[in-house]
Structures are given as structure tokens and as C-alpha cells.
Amino acid sequence: MKRYRWILACGLMLAAPGFARAHGAEDMPAGPIRDRMELMEHIGDDAKAINEAVKAGKTADALKPAENIVSIAPKFTGLFPDGSEDPKSRARPNIWTARDEFDAFNTYLVEAAQKVADIAREGGDLRPAVKKMFGTCKSCHDKFRIPEED
Numbered sequence: 001m002k003r004y005r006w007i008l009a010c011g012l013m014l015a016a017p018g019f020a021r022a023h024g025a026e027d028m029p030a031g032p033i034r035d036r037m038e039l040m041e042h043i044g045d046d047a048k049a050i051n052e053a054v055k056a057g058k059t060a061d062a063l064k065p066a067e068n069i070v071s072i073a074p075k076f077t078g079l080f081p082d083g084s085e086d087p088k089s090r091a092r093p094n095i096w097t098a099r100d101e102f103d104a105f106n107t108y109l110v111e112a113a114q115k116v117a118d119i120a121r122e123g124g125d126l127r128p129a130v131k132k133m134f135g136t137c138k139s140c141h142d143k144f145r146i147p148e149e150d
């Protein structure tokens, strides 16, 4: 019985929005921290739309959100001026000490989203490209984003 409840709890956690957050851009005053949170929230929405397109088998529907990621993601790394840390931000301090790696992760995301856009435009199996794109989110978050407090 206990085991069943545990499995149920895990199921509920998976059902919750994949990128839940304690604080959002709307909690922040105008500035680079708010801008980067907002930008990531848009990327989150686009990623969700891509995922839904895959699930529905509507390859072409992934085009717009993938192109949107390609166009906005490159702005992300410019939104970390020195000292732009904040208790409400989940940016890990190593962003400022491992810049090259942080920038490289962002480039991987842009390249992966470009690949998704190409397939959405030309047709083909989106799944491997989408999986790869989500992998870039995860690698960067694992290394450069403070985990959600529970």
C-alpha cells in the first residue's frame, strides 16, 4: 500500500508542469534578471508547443515555436551582467565563472532548435531532434540552474 502511494506521488509529480517554478518574471523589477526569466518562460512555452506537436503527430506545428527559440535564445546569455544575482533568480553563481561553457550550452540549444525547425519545415521524424533539444535544456539546467526548493 505504501509503495502504491509512493508511485502515485511520483505520477503526480510528473503530471505537474515540467518546469514549475517558485518565482516568476512577474515578481521581479524591470531589468536583466526579469528579462532573462521572461525569455526562459517563453522558451518553456515554445518547448511545450513542440512537445504537443510531436505527441499529436503534427510535425508542421513545431515550426513556429522552434523558430521562435532560434530567434530569442541567443539573447539569453547577454542578460547576465556582473552582479545580477538575486534570491529569486535561479541562476547559479558558476554562470559567472564558467561563461564559455554556459555560452556553449546556449549555442547547443539554438542548433538543436534549428534542427527541429528544419525537420518541421521539410518533414520527417521530429522525435530524435526534439529529444536532443530537450537534452540541451536539461544539461544547462543541471549545471547552471539552482534546483527547485521543495
Ligand code: HEC
Pocket: 019, 020, 021, 023, 024, 033, 036, 037, 040, 041, 043, 044, 045, 047, 088, 089, 090, 091, 092, 102, 103, 105, 106, 109, 133, 134, 136, 137, 138, 140, 141, 144, 145
Ligand atoms: C544555457 C543554459 C540554459 C539552456 C540551454 C536552457 N535554460 Fe532554461 N534556464 C536557465 C537558467 C540559468 C534559468 C534561471 C534563470 C534565472 O532565474 O535567472 C532558466 C530558467 C528556465 C525557466 C523559467 C523557470 C525559472 O526557473 O524561473 C524555464 C521555463 C526554462 N528555463 C525552460 C527551458 C527550456 C524548455 C529549455 C530548452 C528548450 C531551456 N530552458 C534551456 C538556463 C538554461
